[in-house]
Each structure stands twice: as structure tokens, then as C-alpha cells.
Amino acid sequence: MTKRLLIVAHAPSPNTLKLRDAARRGACHPAIEDIEVRVKAPLEAGPEDIRSCDAILLGTTENLGYMSGALKDFFDRSYYPILEEKQGLPCALYVRAGHDGTGTRRAVESIVTGLRWHWVQAPLILRSEWREDFVGQVEELGMYLAAGLDSGIF
Template sequence: MANDKKILIAYASRTGSTEKLAQAIADGIRKVGDVSVDVKRAKDVKPEDAVSADGYAFGSHSAFEYMGGELKLLFEELYNVRNKVSGKPVLLFTSGHGGQVAALESMDRVVGVFNPHWVKPGVAVEGMPGEADRAKAMEMGAKLADAVKKYKYIIV
């Protein structure tokens, strides 16, 4: 539809766990009408992809209790267009074998620069996502889609 809202899911994944979370979030988004989703590795996202989106899910593996470098580099690129991504709904997610909550907190601090409309709680999973993790990720994807449909923001 011409009036569809679009959500960008950008992620960094080393073992495939975070990618599986990204896909589960996308499945949740797809269950909500009038919202499309674009799932990309962080290294493949261009600033114009982010500017044209109405909301975001950013995810990373836990890298020594921090987000992966691939996602951090994306955030550095987006800083140049921060006024065009500011205020839009954002969901954060992470996976790993320890340090996931700290990694989620590191993303939270960095993304906070963009003055997001937070969709919380974020999703933090240990190891490969199981069925319960997938269900939670889908639930949060739907919550993000609902926020994108309802949230009003001004692009300057």
C-alpha cells in the first residue's frame, strides 16, 4: 500500500543467533497490517535506508559486553543524519553467551543520541533463540509495528 509505514531492522551477527532474532522480530512486524519491514546486516545499511524508514530495530551479538563493531559503525554513519532519524520508534535486541544485557545497555546509550521513541523492553537472549525467545521477539516486533503506526513525529 502507498500508505505503508516501513521498519528497518539492522543487525550484526557472528554466529547466526542475532540474525534469527532479527527474523523473528520481522515476523512479528509482518503480522501487523500496513507496515513493511526491511531486514539488513548493519554493514549493508546506507544512511538513506535509515532516513526513509519510519522505525527501527537494531540488534547485535554481545561483543565483550558491548555491541558488535559492525553496528557501532552504522551508528557513526547515522550520526550525520541524526536530525532525520530522530524521534522515531526504536527497539533494541541482542544475543550472546554472556554480557547480553550490558551489550543492550551499550546500544541504548548510543541510540539515545538520536532521541528515539523507545519501544521497550529490549530483547536479550542467551545463545541461539528457542521457541520462547522467538515468541518474545515476535511480540516485540508487533509492538514496534504498532508504535510506528501510531507515533507522530516531525522530520526537520
């Protein structure tokens, strides 16, 4: 049975677009067979997308010590409509943080706790100046989440 992985990632720059594409590439690894991957910008995603997925990967920039306004809008529109329906949803997060990412991580963790989603690993915080190895880290995160979903671990 095919399972669905939803990637909701804010990608306002060429580098964050590389991260979003890396998440998709990892999730679509050839060894992972029964996963359908959908990628949406936060302003395009909503409750129906969450209802139809079996796991979710969130990606955001750090904006003034908080998540992107677009990801916050996604949560604002989706929180109550899916609150009772998707408890236990496997999730993961990556944050492109120009500083330390602490406030962004805490804000997303607070919402995810309220939704009662299940973290499959600690949030990935990509701190400070841009490094090309961020791309590989996000690709691995996408692959890990998709492989775990495909194998029934999540």
C-alpha cells in the same frame, strides 16, 4: 499510508539468523496491514535507510561486553548525517548476550540517547545459553513495534 520499519540486525550465526528472521516474521504478521518491512545487515545499512524509515528495530550480539563491531560501524556511519533529521524515531533493541548484556545495552542506549530516538520498550536482553524461546520473544518484539507503528501509537 504505508509506514516503513527498518530492522538492522547483526546475524553471524544460525541462532542469530533465527532471531533476525523472527523479528521480520513478527513485523510482517498478517493482522498488520500498512507496514513495509526492510531487513538489512548493519554493514549494508546506512543514513539513507534511516531517513526512509518510520521506526527501527536493532539486533546485536554481545561481543566482549559491547555491541557487535558491525552495529557500531552502522552507528559510526549514520550518527552525524541523521542526527538532526530523525529525532523521536521509535526504536527497539534485542541483544543476544552470552553473559549479562549490560555493557551492550548501555552502549546502544548511550548512542540512541544522543540521537534522541524514542524507546518503545526496554531493550530485550536474551541472556546465557541459547534457548528456543528467544525466537518467540524477538518475534513478539517485531510484532509489537510494527503494530504500534501501524496503529499510530508510535
